[in-house]
Amino acid sequence: MPQVDPLPGDSRATSSGADAPRRVVQWAQEHGEVGGVLTSHRQMTEVLRAAGHDVSYVDTGSASRAARAVPTLWSRPALHVLHITRLWRAAQLAPLLATLPGVKALVLHSGSTAGQLSAMTPSRRRAVLRVLRTFDELWVVNAAIRELLPPDLAGRTTVVTPFDARGVAARGATPRDPHALVLATNAGLAHYNAQAGVEAVRLVRAEWPDARLKLLAYGHQGPELEALGSVVAPLDWVDLSFDLTPEQVSGVLAGAGVFLRPTSWDGDSVIVREALALGARVVASDLAPRPRGVELAGLEPAAVAEAVLHGGRVSDGAGLVDTTLAQAASRALTLLAR
Structure with missing residues (x-):
C-alpha cells in the first residue's frame, strides 16, 4: 500500500x-x-x-x-x-x-x-x-x-x-458525465497508445452509445500527432484538444466519468493522480505501478473496454x-x- x-x-x-x-x-x-x-x-x-x-x-x-x-x-x-x-x-x-x-x-x-x-x-x-x-x-x-x-x-x-493535491487548479466545479472519457497523449507518442484508446471507446459505444472521448495533447505538433488527428477527424464522438491550460485540464477531469491511461510504461503519472483526486474513475494498463484505486486492464482495446464497462482489477498502489x-x-x- x-x-x-x-x-x-x-x-x-x-x-x-x-x-x-x-x-x-x-x-x-x-x-x-x-x-x-x-x-x-x-x-x-x-x-x-x-x-x-x-x-x-x-x-x-x-x-x-x-x-x-x-x-x-x-x-x-x-x-x-x-x-x-x-x-x-x-x-x-x-x-x-x-x-x-x-x-x-x-x-x-x-x-x-x-x-x-x-x-x-x-x-x-x-x-x-x-x-x-x-x-x-x-x-x-x-x-x-x-x-x-x-x-x-x-x-x-x-x-x-510527483503529484500534490494542494496544487490542483480546480475541484469538481464541472458537472460529471459518467460516459465522458478522457485520454492524455502528450505529442501523440507511441507509448501512450492513443489509437488503442480510441478503438476501446469505439467498443464501449456499443453499450454506451452516448460515450464521447476527449484527447488531451500538448507540447509538439509533430508527425505522430498529425497521424492521430487524421484517424479521429471523421469521428464526431472524439475531440482532440491541444495545449489546454492546467485550469482547463482540471475542469475536463472534474467532469469526466473515466480517465484512460493505456500506456506501455509509466512512472507515477501526475494526470492519473489528478483524475483520481477530482473524482474520476481511472482505467490504466497493468504494465506499471498504479496508485491505489486505479482499475487495471491489458493494452488490448477489448480489455480496456471491458474494464470501462464492467470494472477492472483494482490496484493496491504497490511500488508508489x-x-x-x-x-x-x-x-x-x-x-x-x-
Whole structure:
C-alpha cells in the first residue's frame, strides 16, 4: 500500500530548520512538451511558496541558458532541485549544479529510466551513474527505479509522488458525465497508445452509445500527432484538444466519468493522480505501478473496454508512495539549517 517514504538519514528531519523560510531553486524546463513534469514542479512551487519559502527558476530548456544563470546563484546556499526525464540530460547539467553552494536533489520523473539505462553503452552508463553521485539526494517516482541503482545511489534515493493535491487548479466545479472519457497523449507518442484508446471507446459505444472521448495533447505538433488527428477527424464522438491550460485540464477531469491511461510504461503519472483526486474513475494498463484505486486492464482495446464497462482489477498502489516533492524538499531543507 502507498506510504510516506522516509528520506535517507531521516533522523535529520526532526530539526525545525525547514520551518524557517529558505531558498529553493527549481531547475526545470518551464516551457516544453513534458506536461506532467511541468504540472509537478509548478504544484511543488505553489506549496513551498505558500509555506513562505523563496522559490525561483532556472529554465533548463537550453544548457547555455542554464549556464548563464549560475553566477547569480553563488551568493547564498539553496536547495537546488533538478527535474528531469532523461538521465543523460541530468548528467550534462550536474556539473553546473556542483559549483553551487547548498543541497542538490535530482528528480527522475520518467518510468522509462530502466529502458534508458539498458539502451546505454556500458561506458556511457558508468559515466552517467558516476555523475549522478554529485547529487546529495535522488528523488524517483516509483520503487522500481530505485531498485535499478547501485547500492550507494539507492541509499540516497527516496521514492516520491510527483503529484500534490494542494496544487490542483480546480475541484469538481464541472458537472460529471459518467460516459465522458478522457485520454492524455502528450505529442501523440507511441507509448501512450492513443489509437488503442480510441478503438476501446469505439467498443464501449456499443453499450454506451452516448460515450464521447476527449484527447488531451500538448507540447509538439509533430508527425505522430498529425497521424492521430487524421484517424479521429471523421469521428464526431472524439475531440482532440491541444495545449489546454492546467485550469482547463482540471475542469475536463472534474467532469469526466473515466480517465484512460493505456500506456506501455509509466512512472507515477501526475494526470492519473489528478483524475483520481477530482473524482474520476481511472482505467490504466497493468504494465506499471498504479496508485491505489486505479482499475487495471491489458493494452488490448477489448480489455480496456471491458474494464470501462464492467470494472477492472483494482490496484493496491504497490511500488508508489504518498510522500510529495514538497515534503521531500521540506525535509532536505533541514540540511541548509546546519
